[in-house]
Amino acid sequence: MRSVKSLLAAGAATLISSMAFAADMPIAAPPPMYAPPAPPADFGGWYLRGDIGMTNQSAKRIESALPAGFSKTTEGLGFDSAGLFDLGVGYRFNNWFRADVIGQYRGKSNLHGSDNVVGPGFVGVNNYSGSKSEWVVMANAYVDLGTWWCITPFIGAGVGGSYNKISGFRDDGVSYNPLLNNSVAYFADNGKWNLAWAAHAGLAYKVNPGFTVELAYSYMNLGDGAPGNYRLFDNSASGPTSIKVKEITSHDIKLGVRWDLNSPPAYMPPPPLVTKG
Numbered sequence: 001m002r003s004v005k006s007l008l009a010a011g012a013a014t015l016i017s018s019m020a021f022a023a024d025m026p027i028a029a030p031p032p033m034y035a036p037p038a039p040p041a042d043f044g045g046w047y048l049r050g051d052i053g054m055t056n057q058s059a060k061r062i063e064s065a066l067p068a069g070f071s072k073t074t075e076g077l078g079f080d081s082a083g084l085f086d087l088g089v090g091y092r093f094n095n096w097f098r099a100d101v102i103g104q105y106r107g108k109s110n111l112h113g114s115d116n117v118v119g120p121g122f123v124g125v126n127n128y129s130g131s132k133s134e135w136v137v138m139a140n141a142y143v144d145l146g147t148w149w150c151i152t153p154f155i156g157a158g159v160g161g162s163y164n165k166i167s168g169f170r171d172d173g174v175s176y177n178p179l180l181n182n183s184v185a186y187f188a189d190n191g192k193w194n195l196a197w198a199a200h201a202g203l204a205y206k207v208n209p210g211f212t213v214e215l216a217y218s219y220m221n222l223g224d225g226a227p228g229n230y231r232l233f234d235n236s237a238s239g240p241t242s243i244k245v246k247e248i249t250s251h252d253i254k255l256g257v258r259w260d261l262n263s264p265p266a267y268m269p270p271p272p273l274v275t276k277g
Contacts, residue, residue, distance in 0.1 A: 045262025049088045049100055051216075053254030054081050057109055059225075060247035062128060070119035072126075077113030079132065082106060084252060086136075092260075096144045104136040108167065111245070130169035130187075132225055132245070136162045136196055144204070156200035162222040164248060165191035169227035171243075183234075187227035187241060194223025204258075214256040222248040 057079040066072060084107065090100025108131045115126040138160030145153045169187035202216030225245040231238040 044092055044094065045260060047090050047092060047098075047100075047261055048259045049090060049102070049256060050086065051102075051104075051214075051254040051256035052083070052085045053252050055079075055084055055106060055109065055220075055250045055252050056081055057248065057250040059111075059113075059245050059249070062113060062115060062126075063242070063244045063246050064115075065242040066117070067119065070117060070122070072115045072117045075114045075116060077128075079109040079111055082109035082133075084254070090140075090258075097142070098144070099139070099141045101139050102137070104134075104138065106134040106136065106250075108133045111166075111169075114173075125173045127172040128170070129172070130227065131167050132248070133165050133167070134162050134222055136160060136220075136222070138196060138198060140198070140200065142200065147206075150206050152204040152206070154200075154202055154204060158198040158200065160196050162194050162196035163191050164194055164222055164225035165189065166225045166227045166245065169243075171230075183232055185230045185232050187230050187243070190226055190228035192224070192226060196220065196222050202254075210260040212258040212260070214254070214258065216254045216256060218250075218252040218254065220250040220252060222250065224248065 059077055059079070061074045062077060064072075084104060086102045086104035088100045088102030090098055092098040111128065111130045111132055113128045115128070117124045117126060138158040140156050140158035142154050142156035145155070166187075167189045169189075171185040171187070173183075198221070199219045200216055202214050204212050204214045206212045225248055227241060227243060229239060230241045230243075
């Protein structure tokens, strides 16, 4: 009986000693939790852009020299619609301000219009035809006005240069000289650079952090255009011309895209806490 008690006492002492030893052992630290990198801020960085659209163009008047005592009025001056496309690179400075530089080609559009010429004992008509196209280089700045349901309205302005080319210009009627009625004058193709400026407004939809679609309107002032030297149909006269197409403007509708070059990386799931090996 005494031996059984002794065995129980010895076992209890051993158990207590083991528990005390285990309490004194350091506890191993748990494996570190995976901490994904913080996503970049939702603004700042470079982007690429591209646009396609249609133009709705007009001009204020066709200017030409007239003999003393003659006057004229321009009727029906305008252009057919034409396509446009552009490419550019920009930088977003913060979550409301960005700027870009674009190169834009504006396709050929047919020109039409007439001048009614009146002078001492004379009444005549100039009927104009031809086409024009432009290359535009422009720096733009935009202000984003807030975002609702991923849609951001914006406004902007731009300034740059426009190379306006007049092609196939023809004058039927009074021609270059109002004293030469019922004649036809042909003009060489010619282009010239002008100061250009624009005002923009539109809506942007962020498809994902790196891709945005825009629907925009632009008012463009492209300056003047002028054909080259003239030649009468019978080669009876030729030389430089004073004709100018003044104050070419356009109302443009564009569909554009922006690619953010600083978009956040794709989501990476955390690594497993337990691995086999």
